[in-house]
Amino acid sequence: MVPVLGIARLAAAKPGLSGGDGLGQNPAMASYSVNKRAVAHARRLIDARQYVLDSAWDEVQPRAADENAFLASHSWEEYGDWHLGLTDGAKDDTKARYGFVYGDFRRVHRMGLIACHYRAAEWRHKEIELAAHELLHYLDNRRA
Secondary structure (H helix, E strand, C coil), X not given: CXXXXXXXXXXXXXXXXXXXXXXXCCCCCCCEEECHHHHHHHHHHHHCCCEECCCXXXXXXXXXXXXXXXXXXXXXXXXXCCEEEEECCCCCCCHHHEEEECECCCCEEHHHHHHHHHHHHHXXXXXXXXXXXXXXXXXXXXXX
C-alpha cells in the first residue's frame, strides 16, 4: 500500500489526480476499451515481421503532424488500427476516440508496446495493460 504522503506527492506531480478516491483513480479521467481491430492489426504486422525491436520511442512516436499526414491519405478506421484503446464516450472519427498508439503507422515498435503497457498500468486501465502485455509477449515469442 502506498503511504498517504506518497499519494500526496503523486497527486501534486500529476495534475488531475486530486478529487479521486485516493488510490490514483480519478472520476474525470477517460476510460478505455480494448480496440480489438488494433490488436489483430498488430498481430498481423508482427507475423509479417513488420516491427522494430529497439527504438527511441520518444523520438519515433507519431506526433500531431504525423497523425494528420496519415489521416490525409487513410481512413479513420485505419488510423484506429494503430491504437490499442478506444476512448469510451468519444465521438467516432476524432483523434479523441483513440489512445495508446503502439507503432509509427508502418511498423509495430516494441518500445511502443512497452510504453502502452506502462502508461495503462500507471493509470489503471487494466484491459489495455493486458492487451499491450500480451502483444509484447507475442512479439517476443515470434522473434525467438
